[in-house]
Amino acid sequence: MSLSADLRKYLPLLFWLPAGALILINAVNLSLSLVRAETLKKVIPFYFQGLKFAGLEDVFARVESVGYYTDRDLKKDEAQFTQAQYILAPVILDLNYANQDYILFDCTSEAIADRKIKEVGAIALRKNQFGVILARKIP
Amino acid sequence: MIIAVYLLCGLTGFCFIGLLDRRERSVDPLLHLFLSPGIGLGLFAHLSFLALVVKDRFVPALVVGLSVPLAVGLLTAWGWSWRTARRPACAIERLERKDLWLAPVLSLIAWPAWIQAALYPLGGWDAWSSWNLKAKFIFLGQEHWKNLFDPALWRSSPHYPLLLPMMNAWGWSFTGKVASGIPMITAFVFTIATAGLLYASIRTLTQRITGLAAVLLIWTVPLFLLLSTSQYSDIVLAYFLLGGFCCLLNGVRKNSTALMALAGLCGGFLSFTKTEGLAAAVLLALLGLWHTHHHRVSFPDKINLLKWFLGGLVLGGVPMAIFHLVYTPPNITFINGFNSATDPTSWYRLKISLMFFFAELVSSKWNWGMMLLLWGLALNARRAFQKGLLIFPVFFLAYLAILFGYYLTNTYFEIVWWLQVTLHRVLFALLPTAALWVWLSFEPRGKSS
Numbered sequence: 001m002s003l004s005a006d007l008r009k010y011l012p013l014l015f016w017l018p019a020g021a022l023i024l025i026n027a028v029n030l031s032l033s034l035v036r037a038e039t040l041k042k043v044i045p046f047y048f049q050g051l052k053f054a055g056l057e058d059v060f061a062r063v064e065s066v067g068y069y070t071d072r073d074l075k076k077d078e079a080q081f082t083q084a085q086y087i088l089a090p091v092i093l094d095l096n097y098a099n100q101d102y103i104l105f106d107c108t109s110e111a112i113a114d115r116k117i118k119e120v121g122a123i124a125l126r127k128n129q130f131g132v133i134l135a136r137k138i139p
Numbered sequence: 140m141i142i143a144v145y146l147l148c149g150l151t152g153f154c155f156i157g158l159l160d161r162r163e164r165s166v167d168p169l170l171h172l173f174l175s176p177g178i179g180l181g182l183f184a185h186l187s188f189l190a191l192v193v194k195d196r197f198v199p200a201l202v203v204g205l206s207v208p209l210a211v212g213l214l215t216a217w218g219w220s221w222r223t224a225r226r227p228a229c230a231i232e233r234l235e236r237k238d239l240w241l242a243p244v245l246s247l248i249a250w251p252a253w254i255q256a257a258l259y260p261l262g263g264w265d266a267w268s269s270w271n272l273k274a275k276f277i278f279l280g281q282e283h284w285k286n287l288f289d290p291a292l293w294r295s296s297p298h299y300p301l302l303l304p305m306m307n308a309w310g311w312s313f314t315g316k317v318a319s320g321i322p323m324i325t326a327f328v329f330t331i332a333t334a335g336l337l338y339a340s341i342r343t344l345t346q347r348i349t350g351l352a353a354v355l356l357i358w359t360v361p362l363f364l365l366l367s368t369s370q371y372s373d374i375v376l377a378y379f380l381l382g383g384f385c386c387l388l389n390g391v392r393k394n395s396t397a398l399m400a401l402a403g404l405c406g407g408f409l410s411f412t413k414t415e416g417l418a419a420a421v422l423l424a425l426l427g428l429w430h431t432h433h434h435r436v437s438f439p440d441k442i443n444l445l446k447w448f449l450g451g452l453v454l455g456g457v458p459m460a461i462f463h464l465v466y467t468p469p470n471i472t473f474i475n476g477f478n479s480a481t482d483p484t485s486w487y488r489l490k491i492s493l494m495f496f497f498a499e500l501v502s503s504k505w506n507w508g509m510m511l512l513l514w515g516l517a518l519n520a521r522r523a524f525q526k527g528l529l530i531f532p533v534f535f536l537a538y539l540a541i542l543f544g545y546y547l548t549n550t551y552f553e554i555v556w557w558l559q560v561t562l563h564r565v566l567f568a569l570l571p572t573a574a575l576w577v578w579l580s581f582e583p584r585g586k587s588s
Contacts (some may be wrong), residue, residue, distance in 0.1 A: 011518055011519070012581060014514075015511070015518055015581070016352070018511060018514070019352055019515075020352070022356060022507055022508065023356055025354045026356075026359035026360060026508070027247075027355070027359045030251055030360075030361050030364065030505070033361055034251050037255075037258055038254060038256070044429055045266065050267070064283050064286060077177075082264070082267065083268075084269055085268070085272065085292070086267040086268065086271065086272050086275070089275040089276055089279065090275060090279045090280035090286060094292050117473055
């Protein structure tokens with residue numbers, strides 16, 4: 001048997017040894033990170049930003065789309081908008097609120113929301129515990 | 140209730156495969172077992188989609204009313220074939236004691252997978268912004284379910300196919316409401332089934348149990364575990380791609396029509412997972428034809444194998460065809476950079492895409508798992524590119540070429556951001572199939588071909 005054939009026999013070890021080491025290291029790291037995550041979960045409970053839009057579904061029983069107005073920077077708050085869309089589905093949350101009969105006002109203060117509601121010619125129908133106001137345009 | 144829903148899927152898939160394979164008994168028991176949940180869920184998702192198309196609304200009672208008789212019918216037929224053939228309708232005798240090692244390994248990965256899944260019960264960003272959102276529109280939207288294609292929902296990629304949303308809507312039709320447990324368990328089932336399928340693929344193609352190391356290597360990478368339990372369609376794509384390759388290689392090697400039909404079916408399901416899944420399915424179909432054509436069997440046998448392969452592909456691809464012909468809206472997040480004066484494409488896009496790709500391969504976020512696979516390929520370069528395994532590199536090269544072509548052409552998104560949020564998921568979906576390739580390349584010449 002030539003030397004190269006002898007060496008070739010051990011070639012797979014160059015794969016299996018680092019593979020074994022990697023599996024061990026990764027398994028330990030994964031366990032530690034999940035234990036950390038579990039501990040953190042007990043301290044900080046799961047929170048889904050979209051839940052602040054929950055509880056309005058009954059009004060939307062016959063509505064296909066609803067306007068959405070916020071004075072927040074939507075680029076920074078995109079997660080909240082997207083989660084709100086998930087919670088309210090199958091109602092479409094439309095940023096072009098001016099075209100909609102129903103509008104959700106999600107503002108940094110109630111005063112800003114009230115001012116905007118008057119501006120678009122709507123009346124507030126309901127406000128939930130998170131300060132989200134549902135208004136309907138006066139025909 | 141939720142557990143019973145997934146048992147029904149597994150049972151239906153198991154009986155379907157058993158009936159398909161009742162004469163040849165060519166599907167190894169572990170392959171049979173781990174293909175069952177995916178095939179079962181795929182069949183029910185297709186059934187639900189067809190019911191949705193016919194009624195133009197999702198009717199949970201109809202879906203349940205179709206699914207349960209289908210499951211009972213398949214179970215009865217499977218039991219009948221067992222009785223008449225006077226032998227188990229599954230090649231269980233091929234199971235060896237050493238295969239029992241898979242049980243503790245799967246338990247070991249199931250524990251962190253479950254913890255990870257439970258950390259985010261509503262899934263990752265794309266789960267609630269796209270996949271589960273679509274499922275909610277289908278399930279609750281009544282006759283307005285097609286609103287999910289509304290341009291206002293551009294963030295959810297309305298042009299994306301609906302296999303995963305249909306699977307979850309199917310599950311909700313049993314719970315009667317939008318239960319967050321259904322998408323979570325769907326992701327968990329695919330996570331574990333993909334791991335089992337990778338082991339079964341390596342086991343059946345090499346007769347070795349080294350696949351246990353492949354499973355441990357990949358499923359201990361935290362990023363892989365996170366993405367597989369995030370309720371994204373990428374794990375479904377990974378599963379059917381792996382299943383397609385495994386069944387194709389086995390089918391040609393064993394001259395088995397059942398395995399070829401399953402390879403085709405996996406390809407069909409694959410096409411309905413994501414847009415890139417369609418590209419993967421087309422490549423799998425072409426490579427299936429090529430691989431079968433180069434197999435040393437008689438011409439009639441070749442035709443027979445291809446007939447079953449294409450039959451499976453057509454059966455699995457029907458919803459995708461309907462979706463594309465009837466429903467798919469134009470991709471509003473697409474600008475053809477070659478035609479656009481305002482957003483023209485540039486070589487910079489291709490350069491940055493390739494740089495991102497190579498950086499991703501050596502990135503520590505894969506905990507060096509990707510590097511190890513590349514190292515394995517380098518060690519076995521000659522075998523990895525031999526004739527029998529050539530479909531792997533050809534597939535990966537063509538698939539990545541299509542993908543980078545798309546990154547280059549579509550200038551709607553800023554390229555760096557786009558690559559940052561998508562490229563790792565593309566590689567994630569390829570990882571189990573890449574691992575299969577590397578593990579097969581360790582087999583002596585001829586054995587793995």
